Amino acid sequence: MFDADSLCAETDPDVWFPERGGSANPAKAMCRRCENEDACLEWALTNGEEIGVWGGKSAPERRKLLADRQLSKSRKQADINHGTEGGYRAHQRRGEVIADADPCGCRGAYQLAAAQRRERRAA
Numbered sequence: 001m002f003d004a005d006s007l008c009a010e011t012d013p014d015v016w017f018p019e020r021g022g023s024a025n026p027a028k029a030m031c032r033r034c035e036n037e038d039a040c041l042e043w044a045l046t047n048g049e050e051i052g053v054w055g056g057k058s059a060p061e062r063r064k065l066l067a068d069r070q071l072s073k074s075r076k077q078a079d080i081n082h083g084t085e086g087g088y089r090a091h092q093r094r095g096e097v098i099a100d101a102d103p104c105g106c107r108g109a110y111q112l113a114a115a116q117r118r119e120r121r122a123a
């Protein structure tokens with residue numbers, strides 16, 4: 001259902017919208033041969049398409065995919081302990097640059113810890 005070059009544009013559209021209890025497999029098989037499969041799936045996810053097969057995925061599969069993505073996104077955000085030196089290192093591992101204003105306090109915590117280490121070494 002993506003654009004005019006796609007396989008589904010040349011085939012009976014009902015295949016992509018199986019009746020309740022009907023099989024999504026014929027549509028999925030076509031999607032697998034479609035060169036727009038990935039783009040089509042992303043389009044459907046971004047636009048919240050709730051019915052039919054898009055990019056080789058049925059509606060329940062797309063819901064699962066969105067939920068999984070949401071979860072891994074929130075896990076990623078959650079695992080930084082901001083305002084600590086460990087948080088600063090976590091930002092570094094992710095390649096994130098902390099803005100000059102140090103909005104989450106991680107850089108300040110790191111600088112403080114580094115200064116304390118220097119003092120201990122000097123003592």
Ligand code: SF4
Pocket residue numbers: 001002003006007008009016030031032034035036037038040041053054055056
């Ligand atoms: S991936 Fe499937 S639904 Fe999407 S354009 Fe191709 S054939 Fe159509």
Ligand SMILES: [Zn+2]
Pocket residue numbers: 080081082083087088091104105106
């Ligand atoms: Zn931080």
